[in-house]
Amino acid sequence: MNDPIGDMLARIRNAQMRGKSRVMTPASRLRAWVLDVLADEGYVRSYENTVDVDGHPVIEISLKYFQGGPAIRELKRISKPGRRVYKGVGDLPEVRQGLGVSIISTPKGVMSDASARAANVGGEVLCTVF
Numbered sequence: 001m002n003d004p005i006g007d008m009l010a011r012i013r014n015a016q017m018r019g020k021s022r023v024m025t026p027a028s029r030l031r032a033w034v035l036d037v038l039a040d041e042g043y044v045r046s047y048e049n050t051v052d053v054d055g056h057p058v059i060e061i062s063l064k065y066f067q068g069g070p071a072i073r074e075l076k077r078i079s080k081p082g083r084r085v086y087k088g089v090g091d092l093p094e095v096r097q098g099l100g101v102s103i104i105s106t107p108k109g110v111m112s113d114a115s116a117r118a119a120n121v122g123g124e125v126l127c128t129v130f
Helices: 004-018 029-040 113-119
Strands: 022-026 044-051 057-063 075-077 101-106 109-112 123-129
Touching: 004 022, 004 029, 004 057, 004 075, 004 123, 029 044, 029 057, 029 101, 029 109, 029 123, 101 113, 109 113
Parallel strands: none
Antiparallel strands: 022 057, 044 057, 075 123, 101 109, 101 123
């Protein structure tokens, strides 16, 4: 798998289109850090590390819905393996005039764009969520 974050985001999008309450993705620390930001911002209900039937570590994500629709309307991968996108603290993108969230990988960890501005750090823009 070349793009594990892109794979996880696609799994979340596909599960929400089907109306699923839970989705499984292979476990990794980076995926867990991105899910921490999504959970803190209120886009997913929760997640937990488990083991599948073959004994491989997986993350089970509980998706969040509001009034019959998914809490995540748009989930877009920005920085890809073939084209990394880095932004300084002054150039961090605002998603839908601040209604959405950009997830940034910084030297101080994976955080939302608002947290990165508060910590005065830039980094790699992983994805945007609205």
